[in-house]
Amino acid sequence: MNIQIIWEKYNQRLKSYIILQTKDDVLADDLLQEVYLKVDKGLGSIKDDQRISSWLYQVTKNVIIDHYRANKKVHHEYRDELFVDPTPNISNHPSQQLSDCLLPIIKELPEDYREAVYLSEIKCHSQKEVAKMIGLSYSGAKSKIQRGRLMIKKLLTSCCSIELNSKNSIVDFEKNTNTKDYCK
Numbered sequence: 001m002n003i004q005i006i007w008e009k010y011n012q013r014l015k016s017y018i019i020l021q022t023k024d025d026v027l028a029d030d031l032l033q034e035v036y037l038k039v040d041k042g043l044g045s046i047k048d049d050q051r052i053s054s055w056l057y058q059v060t061k062n063v064i065i066d067h068y069r070a071n072k073k074v075h076h077e078y079r080d081e082l083f084v085d086p087t088p089n090i091s092n093h094p095s096q097q098l099s100d101c102l103l104p105i106i107k108e109l110p111e112d113y114r115e116a117v118y119l120s121e122i123k124c125h126s127q128k129e130v131a132k133m134i135g136l137s138y139s140g141a142k143s144k145i146q147r148g149r150l151m152i153k154k155l156l157t158s159c160c161s162i163e164l165n166s167k168n169s170i171v172d173f174e175k176n177t178n179t180k181d182y183c184k
Helices: 003-022 025-045 049-071 094-106 111-122 127-134 138-159
Strands: 160-164 170-175
Touching (some): 003 049, 025 049, 138 160
Antiparallel strands (some): 160 170
16 A cells, blocks of 8 residues: 555545544644655555554654653653544544444344343433343343444445454444345
8 A cells, every 4th residue: 555545545544633633723733644655665664455554543643742741741650541543423433434324224133132232322311221122121121232243243244344443442444345144
């Protein structure tokens, strides 16, 4: 993968990530340029194109940390918790894009799981509320929801290659060539 392709594919995502961390659009542009200088230098070290997204986010995170260290604006220890992935309310973030696929996948679940997962994940009801709504015990509803989530994960990973960070947050995904209706 060359720098131009990386720029076209990841520019907006990385900029959104930097803005979330710095809360400064102008600084984000400067740091993004620094990221691409480092990417250009280190691109030859990447052997597996499928790992490029994780590597880009790590480089970006390091550039942000280096900026704050150099300017001594942050005096605390840097930890992964300080640098979370972009939130789902950013429309170009992978987790937001994948959320558009959830409803068709939920419709593929067996009926007894479908209702529990729909109420919990789409309608945002607590598991206790779901239990009352569908007439199950709390542990029964919790079990249905957890098993339904596992089924969704299986169906989703049959449609897409999903890349997660160390906190199991979605960093990137790519749709597989699949003929299933729910994958489109």
